[in-house]
Amino acid sequence: MADPRLEVIGRRLAGVKKIIAVSSGKGGVGKSMIATTLALALSRRGYRVGLLDLDFTSPATHVILGVEGLQPEEEKGIIPPVAHGLRYMSIVFYAVDEPAPLRGAAVSEAIIELMAITRWGELDYLVIDMPPGIGDATLDMIRLTPGISFLAVTTPSRVAFETVRKLLRLLRELEVPVVGVVENMVMNPSSRVRSQVEGIGIPYLGAIVFDPEVEEALGDVERLMGTRFAEAVGRIASELSQQIP
Amino acid sequence: MADPRLEVIGRRLAGVKKIIAVSSGKGGVGKSMIATTLALALSRRGYRVGLLDLDFTSPATHVILGVEGLQPEEEKGIIPPVAHGLRYMSIVFYAVDEPAPLRGAAVSEAIIELMAITRWGELDYLVIDMPPGIGDATLDMIRLTPGISFLAVTTPSRVAFETVRKLLRLLRELEVPVVGVVENMVMNPSSRVRSQVEGIGIPYLGAIVFDPEVEEALGDVERLMGTRFAEAVGRIASELSQQIP
C-alpha cells in the first residue's frame, strides 16, 4: 500500500521559491508574531507570500491577523483564502475554535493531508508558523519539504536559548539550512545571544525589542504594522529578501 | 500481547496524595518556572514533594534548579534523586544536553516507561511540568493517572488565554479536576482574565507580576526563592495546601 499524498507534496510546492519555517525549541518566544509580521512585511515589499499555521494545538496567527469567517476554496484541491494580501492556511478553518486534542501521529497525518491538497500556486515566500519543540511537525517538514529553511526565534532568556541551541544543533546535523536567529522580546540589550549564535556560525538576524504595543495590536493588522515590533521585523524581512531576491 | 507497564503505573503513584499537572495550551507562559517554584514552596512548607519534568523536547526545570550530575538510583525500578529537597525526575538524566527529536508516539512511550519504573514513594504532592499544548503528554497523563488535577497557566495576552480556554474546555468535558488558573507575567494589572476564568466557574489562583529578577535567579534556588515571583507562587502554594491539607 502506497500513500499517494507523499507523491504530490513536492508538486504543490513547486511554484514556491523559498520556504521559511519560523521555529524554536521553545514556546512563547514570539514565533507566531514574527511569522505573521514577517509574512506581512514581505508582502508589503511586493512579494507574493503565503502563511501556513502549523501549530495545530495552539494556532495563533488567525488571532494576530484578526480574520474570521475565511474559508479555502475547493478546486482541484484547496486554494488558500487571501488575508491581508497573504495566501493563508490554518487548521482553524476546520477546527474553528474547538480544542484540538491531537497526538503527534494525528498532527503528522493532518500536516501531510494539508500539504498534499493545498495549492499555493506561485509564491516568492511561504512562511510557516511552527509549533514549539522538535516533534512531529518539525520532523515531517524536514522530511517532506527538501527546500525548507529555518528561522529560529529565541528570547534573551537562558532557558529559551538552551532549547534553541539544541534545535540549531539538530538542523546542522541534518544539513537543513538556517537563515538565521532572531532574538525577540529584548528588554536590556546585551550581546550574549548574538555572540553565541555567531560563535556557532549562524547569522544573527537582529534583536526585536519587547514592545508593549504588540498586545493592543493583536487582530488589527494596520496597527500592528505601525509598531516598533513590526519595524524591527521589517528590517529582518529586508535583509532576508536581499539573501533571496 | 499485553503491556505490563500499564498495570503498575497506579501502584507507583499509590503513595502520592495529590498530583498537580502544571499545564497551558501555550508555551512560554511560565509553566516550568511555576511548577518548579511551586514544588519548592510546598517543600519549604513541610510537605514531601516530587517534581517531574515531562517536557521532553524542551526540558527546563533542571536549568531553573541549577542541578547537574544528578542520577536516579536503580533499585527495583528507579528512585528519583533529591534536588533541593525535591524528589526530582527529568529526561535530562538520560538525554543529557543532546537535542531530543521525539515524535508524539515516542514521547508517549517514554512517559509510560518512566511512570512504570519510577518509585516516588510517599509524597504529599507530585508537581508535573507539562509540555505546551494538548498532545500526547496531556492525553496520556489524563488516561494513565486518574487522580490527576491540572493547574493552568496563562499570561494576560489574548493569544495565551485563548489556548488556555480551549484546554479548560477539554478538561471540563473529560471531567478532569482543575485546581485553578494562574495569570503570570502581569505588567499592567487588569481583571479581564480573572473575570473570564471565574465566569467559566474555575478558581482564579492569583496574578504573578512580571519580575525581571527571575532571569538572574535561574539556576540559583536560594536567590529564586527570594524574588517577588516566588513570593507570589508561595501564596498560591499556601492556598493550594489549604484545599488539600
Added chain:
Amino acid sequence: MHEWALAEGVVSTATRIAEEQELKEITEITVRIGELQQIDREILEFALDQQRTPLMRNAKFTLESIPAKLRCRVCGEEWRFSPDDLGEEISEAIHFVPEMAHVYLKCPRCGSPDFEVVEGRGVWLASIKGVKDGG
C-alpha cells in the same frame, strides 16, 4: 472537488511504481478509500479517469471502501464511524482533514477524544496490475 488532488497522487504513485516495475502498460489500479474521509466515489472516479496517463490508457480503476473503525485509548471501546448525525460543517472538516475527528467525535462509551483510527483513514494505492516491458 479536492478529490482531484488525491487522485493526482494516486495517478503519479501508480506511474512511479509502474516505472520501477518496468511495466509497459497498467491494466488495473486498485484504490482503497477509508470511509472516515467521506470521499465522493463518483468524483474520485471521474478525477482518476480525467488524469489517466498514456501508460494507464485502458486501466480499470477498482475502488474499495474500508469502513472506519475507531478505538478508544482510554477505555478500549471500538466503534464504527457514522457520518449521519454530523452537521454539514463538521462533515466538511473531516472530509478535508480526517484528524478533525478528534475535535468533533468522542468515544461513545467514555467521551474521550483520545482514540485511534484503526482502519479506514485516507486514500491509498492498494495495488497495480500491468504488463511487463519486453514480456
Added chain:
Amino acid sequence: MHEWALAEGVVSTATRIAEEQELKEITEITVRIGELQQIDREILEFALDQQRTPLMRNAKFTLESIPAKLRCRVCGEEWRFSPDDLGEEISEAIHFVPEMAHVYLKCPRCGSPDFEVVEGRGVWLASIKGVKDGG
C-alpha cells in the same frame, strides 16, 4: 535492577488475565523482550521468579528475545540495533528509556533520528497458559 519493576508489571498483568479467564493455576508465562532495551535476561528471570504469586507457583517463565528492527522515516532504510559500539552512558539511557534511541542513534544511510522502532521495543506479556477453574 530496574528489571524488577518491569517484572512486577508482567506478574500483575498475568494475574489479572488469569482472573479474567478464571484460571486456577498458571502453568506458563511467555514474555517477549525487545532487544532495544537490552534487558538483562537473568535479572529479569530472577525478578519474575521472586515475585511469583501462589497462582503461578509452578509456572514456567519462557523468555523470547525480539531483535530490534528500526526503519528510517526519511529514506526508508531498515536496520538492526546493535548495542556494541555504544558507550556505557548511552546504553544505560536506552536501557531505561528506549526512546533515547532517537537522541543517540541515527539512520546509517541518511543520518536522520526520525526512525521508527518497527519491532523489538519493550517487555511484553505474550501469553499465559493455565488450568481452568472447575475444569
